Amino acid sequence: xxxxxxxxxxxxxxxxxAESGIQTFRDANGLWHNHNVQDICSLxxxxxxxxxxxxxxxxxxxxxxxxxxxKAHEAIASLQEKYEVVVVxxxxxxxxxxxxxxxxxxxxxxxxxxxxxxxxTLIYDIxxxxxxxxxxxxxxxxxxxxxxxxxxxxxxxxxxxxxxxxADKVLVVGTSLQVYPVAxxxxxxxxxxxxxxxxxxxxxxxxxxxxxxxxxxSSVPEIAARWLAR
Numbered sequence: 561x562x563x564x565x566x567x568x569x570x571x572x573x574x575x576x577x578a579e580s581g582i583q584t585f586r587d588a589n590g591l592w593h594n595h596n597v598q599d600i601c602s603l604x605x606x607x608x609x610x611x612x613x614x615x616x617x618x619x620x621x622x623x624x625x626x627x628x629x630x631k632a633h634e635a636i637a638s639l640q641e642k643y644e645v646v647v648v649x650x651x652x653x654x655x656x657x658x659x660x661x662x663x664x665x666x667x668x669x670x671x672x673x674x675x676x677x678x679x680x681t682l683i684y685d686i687x688x689x690x691x692x693x694x695x696x697x698x699x700x701x702x703x704x705x706x707x708x709x710x711x712x713x714x715x716x717x718x719x720x721x722x723x724x725x726x727a728d729k730v731l732v733v734g735t736s737l738q739v740y741p742v743a744x745x746x747x748x749x750x751x752x753x754x755x756x757x758x759x760x761x762x763x764x765x766x767x768x769x770x771x772x773x774x775x776x777x778s779s780v781p782e783i784a785a786r787w788l789a790r
Contacts, residue, residue, distance in 0.1 A: 565643055566642075566643050566644070566729065567643065567644045567646065567723070567726060567727050567728050567729075568644070568646070568729045568730075568787070569645075569724055569729070569731075569749070570636050570639075570646070570647045570731045570732075570733065571647075571648045571649070571730065571731070571732045571733070572636075572649045572650065572651060572656070572733045573649075573650045573651065573733070573734045574650065574651060575733065575734025575759060575775070575776055576655075577627070577653055578734070579632065579734075579777045580628060580629065580630045580633070580655055581627050582623055582627050595616065597710070598710075599613075600617075601709045602709050602710045602711065603711065603712070606677075610693065613705070614690070614691050614692065617671060617691070617705040618690040618691065620652070621671050621672065621689075624653040624654060624671055624672070627653065629655045630776070630777045631778075632733060632776035632777045632779075632780040632781070634660070634781075635780045635781040635783070636656065636659065636661060636733075636780065637659040638660075638788065639788065640660070640662060641788060642787070643728075643787070645662075645663065646665065646720075646723045647663065647664045647665065648716075648720045648742075649665070649666055650668050650742060651668070652668055652707060654670065665716040665719060665720050665723075667708070667714045668714060668742075671706075671707065672686060673685055673686060673705075673706035674686045674703040674704065675703065676701050677702045677704045678697065679697070679701075682699065684697070691703050714741065717741065717742070720742075721745060724745050724748040726750070727750065728753055729756075729787065730746065730749045730753055730754070730756070731758070732756070732758070733758045733776050733780055734758070734776045735759055735762075736759060736762055736763070737759075737762055746766050749768075753768075755768050756783060757769045757771045758776055758779045758780055758783070759772075760773060760775065
């Protein structure tokens with residue numbers, strides 16, 4: 561009988577993807593700087609101009625296709641050699657999966673999927689193909705990006721919450737912990753869990769966390785190597 565493996569919960573944000581060249585939404589030169597957020601990330605914007613919304617996310621999908629996982633993604637995946645690893649990510653790209661991570665919860669959606677604009681449970685893998693006006697689901701309604709827009713419920717929140725509750729180690733990477741309700745998950749980790757944050761811009765570090773103010777690709781491999789050596 562194999563020994564029970566400790567659980568590592570990894571919580572990632574845009575800073576991880578940024579180091580693979582994917583433009584982020586919230587930094588000074590990010591995507592929100594060039595777009596009205598209500599036009600491209602809300603149901604109202606979708607109803608006003610679906611073609612503009614589709615074009616925006618088609619470009620994001622192309623950006624993801626042209627990006628590659630970096631050393632942080634690879635180090636996170638390497639933890640599976642010794643631990644049960646659950647990645648909870650705010651990112652909509654597939655770089656964790658391409659690096660080899662097997663259990664990834666995308667709380668804000670996935671740009672490589674489309675869903676019905678009528679029935680949110682009808683979800684389709686589209687890889688890196690564009691969604692155009694006239695592309696419809698099995699019910700005949702227009703397909704939309706499988707992205708959580710403002711005012712919509714985040715995905716997998718209860719599942720993520722449960723994983724945090726019984727984590728033995730928590731690694732938070734590339735997020736400023738400002739996007740709620742998801743950022744609140746970090747407070748649910750047990751007191752005994754080893755907890756580390758690697759990020760450039762966390763203003764209020766949660767209690768019990770070691771804070772490493774560095775970029776992900778330089779620090780996460782060191783942490784992973786340390787944990788794997790134990």
